[in-house]
Amino acid sequence: MVHKIVSAIDVGTTKIATIVADIKSQGNIEVLGVGVVPSRGLHKGIVVNMDEAKTSIASSIKEAQTISGIRIDSAYVGVTGRHVSSINNHGVVAIPRNDRLVRSRDLKRVLSASRDLPVPEGKKLLHAIPRYYTLDGEERVKEPVGMHGNRLDVETHIITASVSSVQNLVKCIRSTGIDVDDLILEPLASSEAVLTEQEREGGVVMVDIGGGTTDIAVFRQGNIFHTAIIPVAGYQITSDIAIGLGLPFNIAERMKKAYGNVTPGMDINKEATVSGIENGHSASYRDLCDIVRSRMEELFELVLLELPSTDCRTLAPYGLVLTGGTANLEGLDDLGKAKLDIPVRRGRPLSAGVHGITDILNDTAYATTVGLILWQSNNREKSAWKVRRGGLFGGIGNLMKKLFHI
Numbered sequence: 541m542v543h544k545i546v547s548a549i550d551v552g553t554t555k556i557a558t559i560v561a562d563i564k565s566q567g568n569i570e571v572l573g574v575g576v577v578p579s580r581g582l583h584k585g586i587v588v589n590m591d592e593a594k595t596s597i598a599s600s601i602k603e604a605q606t607i608s609g610i611r612i613d614s615a616y617v618g619v620t621g622r623h624v625s626s627i628n629n630h631g632v633v634a635i636p637r638n639d640r641l642v643r644s645r646d647l648k649r650v651l652s653a654s655r656d657l658p659v660p661e662g663k664k665l666l667h668a669i670p671r672y673y674t675l676d677g678e679e680r681v682k683e684p685v686g687m688h689g690n691r692l693d694v695e696t697h698i699i700t701a702s703v704s705s706v707q708n709l710v711k712c713i714r715s716t717g718i719d720v721d722d723l724i725l726e727p728l729a730s731s732e733a734v735l736t737e738q739e740r741e742g743g744v745v746m747v748d749i750g751g752g753t754t755d756i757a758v759f760r761q762g763n764i765f766h767t768a769i770i771p772v773a774g775y776q777i778t779s780d781i782a783i784g785l786g787l788p789f790n791i792a793e794r795m796k797k798a799y800g801n802v803t804p805g806m807d808i809n810k811e812a813t814v815s816g817i818e819n820g821h822s823a824s825y826r827d828l829c830d831i832v833r834s835r836m837e838e839l840f841e842l843v844l845l846e847l848p849s850t851d852c853r854t855l856a857p858y859g860l861v862l863t864g865g866t867a868n869l870e871g872l873d874d875l876g877k878a879k880l881d882i883p884v885r886r887g888r889p890l891s892a893g894v895h896g897i898t899d900i901l902n903d904t905a906y907a908t909t910v911g912l913i914l915w916q917s918n919n920r921e922k923s924a925w926k927v928r929r930g931g932l933f934g935g936i937g938n939l940m941k942k943l944f945h946i
């Protein structure tokens with residue numbers, strides 16, 4: 541792969557993170573700048589107020605530009621939200637010619653056969669990722685082109701998303717004068733940053749618990765097997781603490797981060813209290829932890845319901861990898877192990893090949909941000925969305941920028 545500079549915007553419910561990186565070669569990435577600002581105008585992963593979202597996105601981009609010294613013209617963007625759904629579908633074609641040689645046009649035909657399924661009104665195909673091919677009954681062929689056979693089958697992971705939700709997101713980004721290079725489903729991006737090849741091969745569940753959504757991806761035999769989005773995450777925990785303990789939201793948020801502990805069976809002194817950083821707010825430590833733990837228990841139950849099988853040991857012998865900002869919660873790994881009965885580890889997004897201005901990225905909250913760049917460096921599938929670039933308005937905007945250096 542040729543060296544290239546790419547940017548990505550992780551439009552999260554609580555923060556917007558823009559990253560500029562130089563992909564020097566596969567697995568060798570220099571981060572040139574990161575701009576992180578609090579997010580406004582988003583709810584449960586989707587844009588609900590275009591003006592507010594646009595302002596936050598623009599300031600995150602500006603910060604990344606200032607730090608990197610690079611002008612961002614376009615970026616890869618993550619998609620999440622409960623409007624996303626996924627299914628595995630099958631396609632089959634005959635190889636009609638005498639030589640029975642599989643050519644790239646046969647691959648195209650079989651992929652298009654596997655994509656041919658009814659998409660609900662208002663939804664569109666976001667990804668169609670081939671999982672594996674079968675040639676004349678020979679399973680798990682990775683590269684069928686150039687091989688001989690009569691019948692080619694493909695298993696494809698199909699992801700659909702709401703046209704209006706995605707259009708609003710794209711519109712917000714483009715209104716800041718930036719083109720969208722491509723869209724990537726967030727759990728796919730996060731997985732890219734936190735999973736090892738061995739885990740994907742052996743079977744693993746990746747759960748990214750953010751502020752507004754919990755993004756799930758299951759990998760088996762090296763390929764994506766299942767994706768799902770639950771519209772519940774850290775924001776709802778804080779909101780429950782605020783209501784349950786009669787605290788302002790920002791104090792509840794600080795207390796959750798500073799004192800929240802969900803270790804199962806933890807014995808907490810009934811009298812212990814915790815205090816807010818300011819304004820003299822205080823609460824019972826036990827009450828605080830009880831609220832956070834019961835919310836997280838519920839969340840793991842929702843995760844179990846979203847998995848294709850409740851037998852996690854068979855589905856994912858390599859265990860559960862927790863990431864996203866909420867994965868910072870103390871004791872969450874032990875709680876996850878107790879609930880899903882598989883090994884649990886936290887997935888930090890920084891791998892050996894990512895260097896440069898990375899200090900801020902060494903937190904589980906940045907799995908999607910880093911993953912959006914890794915998705916490109918690892919040459920993963922382009923989305924099926926076909927985002928419109930430039931256009932009359934965008935074209936003129938970019939020309940003006942070039943002429944007037946704005």
Ligand SMILES: Nc1ncnc2c1ncn2[C@@H]1O[C@H](COP(=O)(O)OP(=O)(O)OP(=O)(O)O)[C@@H](O)[C@H]1O
Pocket residue numbers: 551552553554555556579584585620749750751752753754773774775778793796797798800864865866867868869870904905906
């Ligand atoms: N130490 C901590 N303990 C508990 N929760 C934490 C901690 N640190 C961060 N969080 C929570 O993580 C959440 C933010 O995570 P993240 O940055 O991954 O979300 P996001 O990308 O903005 O949102 P989403 O991906 O859901 O749209 C917040 O709810 C925050 O309270």
Ligand SMILES: [Mg+2]
Pocket residue numbers: 550551552553750751908
């Ligand atoms: Mg996120």
